[in-house]
Amino acid sequence: xxxxxxxxxxxxxxxxxxxxxxxxxxxxxxxxxxxxxxxxxxxxxxxxxxxxxxxxxxxxxxxxxxxxxxxxxxxxxxxxxxxxxxxxxxxxxxxxxxxxxxxxxxxxxxxxxxxxxxxxxxxxxxxxxxxxxxxxxxxxxxxxxxxxxxxxxxxxxxxxxxxxxxxxxxxxxxxxxxxxxxxxxxxxxxxxxxxxxxxxxxxxxxxxxxxxxxxxxxxxxxxxxxxxxxxxxxxxxxxxxxxxxxxxxxxxxxxxxxxxxxxxxxxxxxxxxxxxxxxxxxxxxxxxxxxxxxxxxxxxxxxxxxxxxxxxxxxxxxxxxxxxxxxxxxxxxxxxxxxxxxxxxxxxxxxxxxxxxxxxxxxxxxxxxxxxxxxxxxxxxxxxxxxxxxxxxxxxxxxxxxxxxxxxxxxxxxxxxxxxxxxxxxxxxxxxxxxxxxx
Amino acid sequence: xxxxxxxxxxxxxxxxxxxxxxxxxxxxxxxxxxxxxxxxxxxxxxxxxxxxxxxxxxxxxxxxxxxxxxxxxxxxxxxxxxxxxxxxxxxxxxxxxxxxxxxxxxxxxxxxxxxxxxxxxxxxxxxxxxxxxxxxxx
Numbered sequence: 420x421x422x423x424x425x426x427x428x429x430x431x432x433x434x435x436x437x438x439x440x441x442x443x444x445x446x447x448x449x450x451x452x453x454x455x456x457x458x459x460x461x462x463x464x465x466x467x468x469x470x471x472x473x474x475x476x477x478x479x480x481x482x483x484x485x486x487x488x489x490x491x492x493x494x495x496x497x498x499x500x501x502x503x504x505x506x507x508x509x510x511x512x513x514x515x516x517x518x519x520x521x522x523x524x525x526x527x528x529x530x531x532x533x534x535x536x537x538x539x540x541x542x543x544x545x546x547x548x549x550x551x552x553x554x555x556x557x558x559x560x561x562x563x564x565x566x567x568x569x570x571x572x573x574x575x576x577x578x579x580x581x582x583x584x585x586x587x588x589x590x591x592x593x594x595x596x597x598x599x600x601x602x603x604x605x606x607x608x609x610x611x612x613x614x615x616x617x618x619x620x621x622x623x624x625x626x627x628x629x630x631x632x633x634x635x636x637x638x639x640x641x642x643x644x645x646x647x648x649x650x651x652x653x654x655x656x657x658x659x660x661x662x663x664x665x666x667x668x669x670x671x672x673x674x675x676x677x678x679x680x681x682x683x684x685x686x687x688x689x690x691x692x693x694x695x696x697x698x699x700x701x702x703x704x705x706x707x708x709x710x711x712x713x714x715x716x717x718x719x720x721x722x723x724x725x726x727x728x729x730x731x732x733x734x735x736x737x738x739x740x741x742x743x744x745x746x747x748x749x750x751x752x753x754x755x756x757x758x759x760x761x762x763x764x765x766x767x768x769x770x771x772x773x774x775x776x777x778x779x780x781x782x783x784x785x786x787x788x789x790x791x792x793x794x795x796x797x798x799x800x801x802x803x804x805x806x807x808x809x810x811x812x813x814x815x816x817x818x819x820x821x822x823x824x825x826x827x828x829x830x831x832x833x834x835x836x837x838x839x840x841x842x843x844x845x846x847x848x849x850x851x852x853x854x855x856x857x858x
Numbered sequence: 859x860x861x862x863x864x865x866x867x868x869x870x871x872x873x874x875x876x877x878x879x880x881x882x883x884x885x886x887x888x889x890x891x892x893x894x895x896x897x898x899x900x901x902x903x904x905x906x907x908x909x910x911x912x913x914x915x916x917x918x919x920x921x922x923x924x925x926x927x928x929x930x931x932x933x934x935x936x937x938x939x940x941x942x943x944x945x946x947x948x949x950x951x952x953x954x955x956x957x958x959x960x961x962x963x964x965x966x967x968x969x970x971x972x973x974x975x976x977x978x979x980x981x982x983x984x985x986x987x988x989x990x991x992x993x994x995x996x
Binding site for chain 1: 868918962
């Protein structure tokens, strides 16, 4: 590493980009440093990435969501602090993804002090740039929800797929570290999912003989999403044959799972999502090059993949991935009515500060707290090291938690419906109702 | 006997090393331990292998936007692959490499090749990657 004497790293800007990229005068000024060092650093990364995306130009964006808030280690913190020290300010309304720290409750958990301190420094750096401290992976559940056709630069895989597919806003699948460059410059490469021609379906997935009772159940959507992500890979999937109109939370669960097992940043559901009024519209008039049938047998096997432990023991029920919505709070409150949680099992619910505030005002929070649930605010069990070694097996209704828990936490995971999760928390052992999952 | 693949140097640079190759895409968040270089996605065929200093060949990134930060952290910690080869241009790996150069002046070549060329890469083969994107299979 090329440290200078005081241990800080010297800014080093690259200007090499392809001649095919046309910059406006303002872009060029940003690149030349006329608008300050932070803007220059952001623009230099942006033009190099425009080259990677093979973009001819940059376009204006009117909102950003920053996934770079997730704390991994010192490099992400150094990057945020470098930009902040150079005077970075966001120039479009910018929301922040989950942080690496529940600022007010982290000391209730075995979060190391050094982690807490660094994660907090990273939070402060992004806040100092003028971004809104929403601290949520579900910015579409806030007042900053974008609108159809809006050009935005969003990070966070589940937020990206929701914005593109359910709302019809337009964002490329932005990685951490680039989202903030777009927010600081107000510009993004004119490429990928920002452009109409790149939003056509690329693979047809046809649901065959799926019982309507299953299609209406929440538990169907993370399983279908997991399977669709695997089948689609890096292609835009078009789902045909769904006999019901999914709720917002069902879309959320589906998209999060598909963007985990695959690279799905946009999906179309024929007759349901805004850019898929018909099959023809979903493919923009082209003939699908790939077509796969999805049967009950495929779904049953996908559901089994989400569980890594088929024993009956569990230590914690983990809910709120992506962050719990008010509807989910309401559903959960109905399910626990008149029941008591088994003290041997913890229940952990994750959401952000604003949603928790609303859940408190509606009385949901107190009811769940009396049941014995705990809350993690502004982060989640995957983004902050809060679970000790005594927690060996978790149960969840989230396809995304189910996928990442073994690799990120080294713990076992059981996947089930919200009803199964509640029944398990009450009984103290895994309860999994498989009655909907039979051929 | 040496085979040559002319790749697209998405982020150019030179590297030598053994290949670790799989047909499955990967998310580095939840899939790559930046403290050790171990591949930790328990559903991935390379689970348990260590990619530090090797040339990692996977078709593309799936999943989390945080793959870039995990890779940047691995570069900073010296646990990153020596180079990464993908089928088609992968913007996540490219960004991590671009930022690694800017922040730490460390080169991490990212090369894109075709699916047919990708199938020639066998785990443990020795590769030499040139700045112009040439991949020599030894």
